[in-house]
Amino acid sequence: MTLDHLGIAAADGDAATRLFAALLGAAPYKTETVAREGVTTVFFGDGGRTGAAPKLELLLAESEDSPVGRFLASRGPGLHHIAFEVPDLEAAMARVRALGLRLLADAPKPGADGMDIVFLHPKDTAGVLVELCQRRAPAWETRVVDAPGGALAVHLCGAEDAPALVALHGATAAAAQLRPLTERWARRFRVVALDLPGHGQSAPRGDGAWPTFAEAIAQSLDALGIARAHAFGYSMGGGAALAFALAHPDRVNRLAVHATHVWWDEALVRQFNAGLDARAQPPAYAAHLEAWHGPAWPAVLERTAAFVRALPSEPIPPDALARLRAPTLVTHGDADRLFPVERGVALFRALPEARLVVLPRLGHALASAPEQLGPLAAHVEAHLAPGGALPAETDAAPARSSAADALTA
Ligand code: CO
Numbered sequence: 325m326t327l328d329h330l331g332i333a334a335a336d337g338d339a340a341t342r343l344f345a346a347l348l349g350a351a352p353y354k355t356e357t358v359a360r361e362g363v364t365t366v367f368f369g370d371g372g373r374t375g376a377a378p379k380l381e382l383l384l385a386e387s388e389d390s391p392v393g394r395f396l397a398s399r400g401p402g403l404h405h406i407a408f409e410v411p412d413l414e415a416a417m418a419r420v421r422a423l424g425l426r427l428l429a430d431a432p433k434p435g436a437d438g439m440d441i442v443f444l445h446p447k448d449t450a451g452v453l454v455e456l457c458q459r460r461a462p463a464w465e466t467r468v469v470d471a472p473g474g475a476l477a478v479h480l481c482g483a484e485d486a487p488a489l490v491a492l493h494g495a496t497a498a499a500a501q502l503r504p505l506t507e508r509w510a511r512r513f514r515v516v517a518l519d520l521p522g523h524g525q526s527a528p529r530g531d532g533a534w535p536t537f538a539e540a541i542a543q544s545l546d547a548l549g550i551a552r553a554h555a556f557g558y559s560m561g562g563g564a565a566l567a568f569a570l571a572h573p574d575r576v577n578r579l580a581v582h583a584t585h586v587w588w589d590e591a592l593v594r595q596f597n598a599g600l601d602a603r604a605q606p607p608a609y610a611a612h613l614e615a616w617h618g619p620a621w622p623a624v625l626e627r628t629a630a631f632v633r634a635l636p637s638e639p640i641p642p643d644a645l646a647r648l649r650a651p652t653l654v655t656h657g658d659a660d661r662l663f664p665v666e667r668g669v670a671l672f673r674a675l676p677e678a679r680l681v682v683l684p685r686l687g688h689a690l691a692s693a694p695e696q697l698g699p700l701a702a703h704v705e706a707h708l709a710p711g712g713a714l715p716a717e718t719d720a721a722p723a724r725s726s727a728a729d730a731l732t733a
Contacts, residue, residue, distance in 0.1 A: 328409035328457055329379040333392050335401045337384035341366050344380060353512060356436045362390025365436040407455035413440055416456050462510050469547040474527030477519040478544045482510035488553035489513035490541060492561030495628045498524030498616035508701040518544050522627045524616055533638050534567035541568040554708045556580045566640055569650050579652040580704045583688055585663040588635035596632050600625045645674045652678045653707035655700055657686025
């Protein structure tokens with residue numbers, strides 16, 4: 325169980341919102357009404373960082389006979405509940421019952437901020453109202469765009485009026501690869517997760533080189549009526565994000581690229597393509613490939629090999645990157661054996677307005693250090709958020725934020 329948030333009942337919502345915004349030095353990241361409970365919630369992250377626990381949840385009563393209205397009448401404003409996040413709410417409820425503690429409901433109810441919730445009886449918990457919560461799997465909507473050059477599949481999540489964030493997956497993968505990251509970002513952004521051409525549900529087109537990917541990104545934003553967006557790319561998707569920013573600088577707000585290398589030579593092509601033999605895929609990765617692309621997944625590996633063979637003759641030129649104005653966060657795992665961390669440092673140095681974060685123990689595969697995905701998501705989010713600063717060095721998540729440190733890693 326992790327302490328997720330503190331619930332604070334407020335009699336004067338505007339005054340309490342101003343107070344905590346001033347105290348934390350950050351505006352609330354979300355206001356949400358839960359009509360069934362007659363409550364409006366105002367959420368503050370830890371110093372304004374969405375999803376950083378513990379959060380503050382201001383509770384504003386919509387009516388006097390709502391649960392929070394009755395609490396205010398009898399107890400006055402103040403601490404209302406503490407909430408622990410659990411990975412499996414039903415299992416946690418069974419454990420609570422086995423401890424002889426009473427629950428205030430027989431089944432979880434949908435709460436605010438994407439959580440399913442249940443409360444424990446405060447008489448059984450030292451007079452403190454305790455909430456257990458589990459993050460609901462966010463709803464994804466897939467649209468297949470009939471674009472010139474071939475169909476494009478875009479997977480959408482998050483509020484439609486939130487700032488758009490294009491998410492671009494790695495080679496041989498599809499949009500679903502990034503869900504451990506994109507589902508976090510969907511709390512604050514309109515996530516537009518694209519299957520790059522020739523991957524997932526998007527049709528192959530041309531030779532799949534960087535400009536083809538850049539055009540596919542522009543077309544998918546056109547189809548969604550999105551003029552400008554942030555962009556995040558992982559590995560090959562990072563190259564696609566950079567190519568998009570170079571081709572359409574007026575359409576990019578801020579960029580983040582992870583585990584990305586854009587200057588390929590023949591030796592790296594041979595090393596990479598040696599891993600693309602369909603018969604040699606480890607069963608676990610073959611299962612991912614089948615889930616992303618269906619039974620025709622070996623063709624994706626063949627197309628990727630052709631794409632990679634073309635990379636040495638189609639580099640993204642360093643002098644073009646030097647003109648890129650979008651503020652860019654470069655993140656890299658210091659255990660990346662495919663693209664050693666020095667590649668990320670070189671990309672960072674080639675960009676005029678970049679920051680670098682090196683994540684310890686993380687290899688090239690995102691699954692190589694799952695505990696680093698939360699910190700990675702938070703670094704990207706802090707970079708993309710308006711005026712966002714990188715999380716403080718004192719953050720519990722270990723990360724180094726300078727090129728000098730990276731080079732000694
Ligand atoms: Co709560």
